[in-house]
Structure formats: C-alpha cells, structure tokens
Amino acid sequence: MRQRRSVRYELYYWPAIQGRGEFVRLALEDAGADYVDVARLPEASGGGEAALLRLLDAPPSGHPPFAPPFLKAGRRLIAQTANILLFLGPRLGLVPRDETARLWTHQLQLTIADLVDEVHDTHHPISPRLYYEDQREEAKRRSTHLRRHRLPKYLGYFERVLKDNARGRHRCLVGSATTYADLSLFQVIEGLRYAFPRAMRRLEDALPLSVDLHDRIAARPGIAAYLASTRRIPFNDSGIFRRYPELDA
C-alpha cells in the first residue's frame, strides 16, 4: 500500500505580531494544513526568533529571503507574502485551477499588499528604523490622508470587485468559492477596525458586501477555531495595524 506523504510546512515569522505573516497563517489554518509556526516554538526546541534569523542569514537553498515571512516546504524556501500564497493557493485548494483566475486572485492579493504597506506607513512614514514617537507628527498627516482618501479608494475597489462577481451573488472575490484573497480581505477589515475604529464606522455603511464577506470568513470552521485559539496573536502596538487614537481622530 502506498502512502501519500504530505509536506509539513514551516512558517517563519516574527513570533509576537500578526503582521504580514498573518495572511499566510490564515490560509494554512483555513485549510487545516500541517504546519509549524517555527519562531513561536521555544528556543530549546529549535524555535524562537533565533531560528528565523538563522535562516535569514544563511538560507540552505541559496534563495535568501529579504525579510520575513518565509515558508519552508520540503527543500523550498519561499518569501514575500503574496508569493507564498501564490505557491500555497493551489496546494491548499484556495484558488481556482485556471491560470486567468489565479493571476486575478494574485492581482487582488498584491493590491491588498499595497494597502497593507500604506497602513504600515501611517505609523512609520519616515523610517521603519525610527520609533513611532520620533515620527508622530508626520504620522498624523499621513493617517489623515489614508483615512480620507486611500481607505475609501481601496475599500471601495474591493467592494466593487465583490459586486462585479456575479452581481454580488457569489459573495467572494473570485469565482464561486473562497480564495486566499478573501481570507486576506477579512484580515484587512479586522485590522482596520482595530487601528481606525472611528474611520471604519463611517466607511462600513458603503461596504455591505465586504462586511458580509468578513463575517462569513470569520465563521468558517478553520478560521473560527483559529481565532478562538491561542495561536491567534492579539492585535498590539508592534504590528502593522496599531491603535494610536491620535491617528484616528
């Protein structure tokens, strides 16, 4: 009798934040994949940030990541959040089979990544190396523009994509089944509600399909179990989505 051996994925990401790694965690959790969140293991078991930094400095495959997250799958080492999802999507059943739909899903993911970059830069508009406190004035200016102009534009875009997809009847971004882009849009809405609760209350009235998608993703068995577990790191002021009330004023 032959046995099909599945790969145990190893995710490497900062252990104390959701950050960009969370988009990968959500896909792995939704699919019930066999994976280890390496840097969250104790150092004594080969985990911790030390494990992450070791692979960052001297990757065995000759494909060094520029930054976390990265995923080890057998001998492969893959970095860049959207690229990891491009790789995992078909393997986890989180993207349709045909090339056109895969490129479209990836395109949406890259647009989500752009939004996430802009959210990050609201609290770090000058440099990721400086403390927030040392760029607070610039952060206020940048956040105002994000809330007034960029969030309505990005979120309005995804709402329109949901509406265009079978006139909203499929209740997901691509085709008729959930993709990793849906999981990522859920995470963006969660994060924005945490970081900019006042702005989001004003914006959500115009986003009924996005809010509906968010709620149904939260109720998926794999996601619901994950969100209720200790594996889900709470939002905090070290991640991408941070609650600084002065940036949501």
Add this chain to the structure above:
Amino acid sequence: MRQRRSVRYELYYWPAIQGRGEFVRLALEDAGADYVDVARLPEASGGGEAALLRLLDAPPSGHPPFAPPFLKAGRRLIAQTANILLFLGPRLGLVPRDETARLWTHQLQLTIADLVDEVHDTHHPISPRLYYEDQREEAKRRSTHLRRHRLPKYLGYFERVLKDNARGRHRCLVGSATTYADLSLFQVIEGLRYAFPRAMRRLEDALPLSVDLHDRIAARPGIAAYLASTRRIPFNDSGIFRRYPELDA
C-alpha cells in the same frame, strides 16, 4: 498551411513617465514582442490617457485594475507590475521553466517592487495626492533614511543574490540566463543613479556584480535599441525616480 497567430499585447500606462510601467516595457522590448503602448498613441487613434482611463473605469472582463500599469492580452486584462511579469515571463522566454525558479524570480521582482515603493515615498512620504512642495521637509527626512539604511540593505541583498548564483559566474540573478528580474534590477540602478547620483557613487564600489549586470543588460540588442529610441521616455520629475538635489545631499 497553419499559421501561428501571436497575440499583440496592449500595454496601458501613463504616457509621460517611465514609472512602474517601465519594468513591463523593458521585458517587452528585450524580447522584441509585438506590443502597443496604448496611451502613447494619439487620442485620434484611440490612444492617450483617455484610453487608459476608459479601461480603468469600465474594464470589459470584470477584472478591474486598481491602478496602471495593466496589460491586455487577447481577452485578458492583467494588472500589478509583478503580476504582469509573472504572466509575460514564460511567454517572452524571460524566466526558467520550473516552478521553483519561477517563484524565486517572482520573489526577487516583489522585493524590487518594495524598493521602488520606498523610492517613490521619498518624494511623497505623506500622500500621493499632495505636491512634493507640500511634503518637502518630510521628504528630506525620509530620503536620508533611504540613502543611509534602505538602499545599502536592498542593493546589498541583490549583490549577494548575484554572488550566491554559481558564485557570481552566471552574472545574472536566477539560473544561467537573463530573466525579467535582471531587466528590473537594471532599471532600478538606472533610476537610482538619476535620482541619487551622490549616494550611488558612494554605494557602487560595493556592488561590482550589480554594476556588471547593469552594463550587460544595457548592451543587450533589444534593450540597447530601445534605450536609443524615442520610445524610452527620459527620466523626469513626474516619475518615481526624481532628481531633487536636496534629497541627495
């Protein structure tokens, strides 16, 4: 006798700047692909920004781009620079066949995209909707950090990738032949030399393999012909790479 009909690609990008569209133009030009740079045609021939905006507002396929560049290939409409290159790479012979190498090339491209975003934000650290003059002080601060920390980190990374690839003997980023990521790294070096000439003079001593790659890409027949043509838009102060001496001080 059967004739193989090749697709004529239609590129849609802002007609007066290199910008992000240039990474796609370089791939199409290097491969000698049959393409039209639609927005650079006269409006009377269906070109101009009007053509771009028309497709941005009402894309026929139901796959609306969030922003230019986007590529029309038959009935497909594909956006996000790195995603367009993911699609074009195999069709233009600018990426190896196997999946691992394709993901690695794409990963490098996404890292280049991150660098390009950071360069853009040196002159627009607060908002893309404000003039440079209205965010000049923040721009100075952000540029200092880019020149001191981010450029050495990014450029050092690509230099290391070149060195790791067969100990530098292949003189390209991936495998043994030119990929679209090599063309993009060429463009980044061109752009950085334009925008930050003083900083680049200091940095390039530590980047011999990158400079060698740059020079050999510039000499490729398709690229050399393109750079010498009027199709290559000169760098200017509307694009991503801008020469504001105060940001290179």
